[in-house]
C-alpha cells in the first residue's frame with residue numbers, strides 16, 4: 021500500500037495526430053466511470069472503516085478528488101489498481117491545511133463545495149484556467165441557503181472561499197437545470213443536516229449519487245426517473261460504514277471507440293463491463309437510430325449499477341433529430357456524436373444544448389469551429405447544433421485547438437480515423453483527465469494515433 025500524497029500534474033501540452041485507421045476489431049475495457057469514481061471516494065471519506073474500490077478511474081480528475089479527501093483527513097491508499105479509503109464519518113472531516121486544487125474537474129469542485137458547506141471551518145478551492153472560467157453560482161446559491169458562506173471571483177468563479185456551517189439547514193431545493201453536479205452538491209450537504217433534504221430537477225440527471233447513497237445505507241426516496249420534475253429526498257446524519265465498490269467502465273469514455281467503430285468501414289468491436297445506467301445511454305440509442313449496430317450482451321448489476329458488454333458494428337449512418345429531452349442522458353457525448361454526424365448521410369439536429377457552453381470549454385463553439393475546419397457543414401442556431409454529413413469521409417486535414425478540453429481532443433482524433441486527411445490536436449495531454457491510455461487503446465483496435473512531429 022502506498023499513501024496518496026501529491027496532486028497529479030499533467031506532462032504539459034503534447035500534440036497528437038490521427039490518420040486513417042484500418043477496420044477496427046477487438047475486445048477492450050475502457051477506464052472506470054468518472055462520475056461513480058468521484059462518488060466512491062467521497063462516500064468512502066464519509067464512511068467509517070474501509071471502502072475498497074476496484075476499477076476506480078485513475079484519470080487526473082478523480083485523483084484530484086482522492087487528494088482532496090486526503091487533505092480533509094481521510095486515509096486514501098493505493099495498491100496497484102485497488103484504492104482504499106478509511107473515512108471519518110459524517111461530520112468528521114478536518115480543516116485542510118492548504119488551498120484545494122481541483123485541476124480541470126468541475127465534478128470535484130461542485131461536489132466538494134457541497135461537502136465543505138457542512139463543516140464549520142474555512143477552506144479555499146481553485147482549479148486550472150478552464151475550471152476557473154466555469155460557473156459555480158449554480159451550487160453557491162443553493163448551498164448558501166444551508167447557512168454556509170461563500171466568497172468567489174466575479175460571476176461566481178473560482179477561486180472560492182467556503183466557510184461552512186456547523187448545522188446545515190435541511191433544504192427543499194428546486195434546481196432550474198437538470199444537473200447531477202448541482203443535485204449532488206445539495207445532497208452531500210444534506211447528508212450532514214438534521215432531517216430531510218429534497219432536490220427536484222426539471223428532468224432526471226444521472227442518478228449515481230442516489231444509487232451510491234442507497235448502496236451505503238442512506239435513506240433515499242426518488243420518484244421514477246421518467247417523472248417530471250424528478251424528485252429525490254434523503255434523510256441526513258446517517259451512520260455510514262465502509263463498503264466494497266466496483267466501478268463499471270465509463271460509457272462516456274466508451275463513446276470514443278464506439279463512434280470510431282461506427283465511422284470506420286468494416287469495424288466490429290466489443291467494449292466490456294460498460295455502465296448502462298439508463299440515464300447515461302442516450303448516445304447508444306442515438307447511434308442505433310442512425311443505423312449502427314449496437315448490442316448489449318451479458319447484462320448484470322454491480323454495486324447498484326447496471327453493466328453490460330457492448331458490441332458495436334459499423335453501418336451506413338444517416339442523420340437524425342436528437343431531441344432536447346435526451347440531452348441529460350448524453351450531455352458529455354455530443355462532441356463525439358457530432359463527429360458521427362459528420363460521416364452520416366443528411367442532417368443531424370441536436371437540440372437543447374445550452375449546458376454545452378459551460379463545460380470544460382464552450383463545446384458548441386468548439387465543435388462548430390473544428391468541424392468547419394475539417395470541411396464539414398456545421399452550424400449553431402441558439403442552443404442547437406446542426407451537422408450535415410455527405411455520407412462519406414469528410415476532408416479532415418486541420419489542427420484543432422483543444423483549450424484544456426479532453427473530450428474535444430478525443431473527438432477530433434476519432435474524426436481523423438475516418439477522414440480523408442489526418443487530423444491533429446494541439447494538446448493531447450488534456451485526455452489524461454478522463455481517459456488515461458486513450459491512444460494505446462485506440463491503436464490496439466486499429467487506429468493510427470501518434471505524437472505529432
Ligand code: S3P
Pocket residue numbers: 054055056127198199200201202204225226351352375
Ligand atoms: C457529472 C455531471 C454532468 C457531466 C459531468 C459529470 C457528474 O455535469 O457533464 O461530466 O458526475 O455529476 P452537469 O451536472 O453539469 O450536467
